[in-house]
Amino acid sequence: MKRMQKTNTRERLLDAAEAVVIEQGVSAMTLDAVAAKAGLSKGGLLYHFPTKDAIVLGMVSRIASIAQERFAAGLAGEPPGRGRHARTMLHMMLDTEGSLFPRLQRVAGPLLGAVSSNPKMLEPMRRFFQGVYQGMLDDGLPADRSWLILATLDGLKFWRIFGILHPSEEDLAGLRRLLTQIIDEASL
Known part of the structure; x- marks a missing residue:
């Protein structure tokens, strides 16, 4: 208790x-x-x-933990084989309705300002993304395609979080199709 x-x-x-x-x-x-x-x-x-840094690290760790839980749940629903980590990441990062994105949208900007003075506080997120990348490689997805998918999805996430660019639903659907095609072609 x-x-x-x-x-x-x-x-x-x-x-x-x-x-x-x-x-x-x-x-x-x-x-x-x-x-x-x-x-x-x-x-x-x-x-x-x-300390205040301990609170910021706690917030970053919680976001990383939520991302890890959502990723693990998505991965469990993917059939075994090549590209499953990449497909899971694609679905998770383009999901704007899930519990992760709204929270990221609210706190990511201010938190990035806080962690800029102590980049070690990003370690929980770094571990999460390193694990996803390694999973993509372990699935047999080539490194160049793995990097392309992660960079594209992360770029989209930051555009939306910071209000830099707002791709339409049609644009996002097209991008989802293109990234799925890249994953599927690499999985043959």
Whole structure:
């Protein structure tokens, strides 16, 4: 029971930090602001997150964990064989309705500002993408196609998160067909 309470408090603090970032920006995400938003004492917050960097790392780790869970669920639904990691990534990254993208859209920009001063905080995301890339190679997808697919999907994600470009649904459908064709041709 104590572990469950600890986990719930930790999640509550991460939710509060996320809310502060969304409402006021990452610069307003102080330990005091997060504790107040979560309805906890600063001491309660410090028990779980002793620094602001620890909170940011917790937020990045949670996003990476959600991505990993969604990816694993998608991968489980793919038939064995070549291209399954790439197809899973394609479906996951072009899904704008799933639980991951809206959260990324709200917090990725401010979090990137925070992690720019300490790039080590991106390690959870780095591990996730390295695992996906290695899975693509293990599936038999050539490295050049694996890089192309990851770079394309990541570029689209950042365009949408930062509001740089907004491909239409038709454009995204065409891109999905093209990337699927690249995966399928490499899988023959």
